[in-house]
Amino acid sequence: MDSRRASEPEPGPGKTQYVWWRDARLLMLVPGLVWAGNAIVARAVVSSVPPIGLAFWRWAIAAAVVAPFAMPHVRRDLRVMLIHWPVMVLLAALGISFFNSALYVAAHTTTALNIVMLQVSAPVLVVLASYLVFRDTITGAQALGIVLSLIGALTLITHGDWHVLSEFQFNAGDIWMLTACAVYALYTALLRLRPNVHPLSFLFASFVIGAGLLLPFYAVETWHGQAMPLSIESVLAILYVAVFASAIGYFAFNRCVELLGANTAGLSIYLTPVFGTVLAILLLGERPQIYHAVGIALIGAGIILAARRRA
Known part of the structure; x- marks a missing residue:
């Protein structure tokens, strides 16, 4: 059955439309690329930007960025979204409000290494959630792909030294990170x-609802002396997470889930350390090592294997 929604237009002949509609394995690159900077930004501004404030302004500005493109579709889809408001609120509360707020709180209370190491649990938890809620099962190829990608991600995170895992020390911030995952x-x-609405309608409504749910918590945070500072650092951080990690990242990720299913699309989280590694080599002058090639190759092979059947 065609995975396109009834309210979406037919795909055009251009390459961009082809990637969006059909080649979800290429589309999976987008969330991994833009999310690679999310945890880095959270750690970079941990001493000056409060976590709930960062989350609130992230979604508020993301909604403003998406609004000009989404409004024609929102006017048409508003009635349907209002009818299904419980689902809209639930998805926004989980994927917009709580998830990212918990990640930012974790960034204030644990190390960057712990955050990245715990993030690799997310795709496995997606498989577990799909089974518990919908009794979805995975094929042998998908299971092997998940295992290969997990090993590849841990290879990059540990720099090829698996003894690092034995030095992992669990702390309170890690509970927030595991809960977020x-x-x-x-x-x-x-x-x-x-x-069954246009992707931009769903995206805009999710951002608005998510920011609205965070507003009272942001007010309490501000009331208790953690006001959002107006500085170049805070503005740049919010703009990055709003435009790239939110508007672009969620737009692409939602479509990946629609095309490939939750279990396979969840593997996009393993591309985060891949792009983190590539950016470190290109921008920070880090020297390529054998473990870089091994880790990236395992992740790539795992994702291709897991996505092959559905693609």
């Missing part, structure tokens, strides 16, 4: 329940 997994599994 579990919520991300549930959001990904439940995306199939979203209303």
Whole structure:
């Protein structure tokens, strides 16, 4: 059955439309690329930007960025989204409000290494959530692909030295990160329940609802002396997470879930350390090592293997 939604236009002949409509394995590159900077930004501004404030302004500005493109579709789809408001609120609460807020809180209370190491649990938790909620099972190829990608991600994270895993020390911030990963997994599994509306309508409404749910918590955070500072650092951080990690990243990720299913699309999280590695080599002058090639090759092979049947 065609995975396109009834309210979406037919794909055109251009390469961009082809990637968007058909080649989800290429589309999976987008979330991994833009999300690679999300945890880095959160750690970079940890001393000056409060976590709930960062999350609130991220979604508020992302909604403003998407609005000009989404409004023609929102006017048409508003009635359908209002009818399905419980699902809209649930998805926004999980994937927009709580997930990213928990990640930013974790960035204040644990190390960057712990955050990245715990993130690799997310695709496995997606499979578990899909089974628990919908009794979805995976094929042998998908299972092998997940295992290969997991090994590749850990190879990059540990720099090829697996003894690093034995030095992992669990702390309070890690609970926030694990909870964030579990919520991300549930959001990904439940995306199939979203209303049959245009992707931009769904994206804009999710951002608005997510920011609205965070507003009272942002007010409490501000009231208790953690006001959002107006500085170049904070503005640049918010702009990055709003435009790239939110508007672009979620737009592409939602479509990947629609084309490939939650279990395979969830593997895009393993591309985050891949792009982090590539950016470090290109921009920071880090020297390529054998473990870089091994890790990236394993992740690539795993994703291709897991996505092959559905693609």
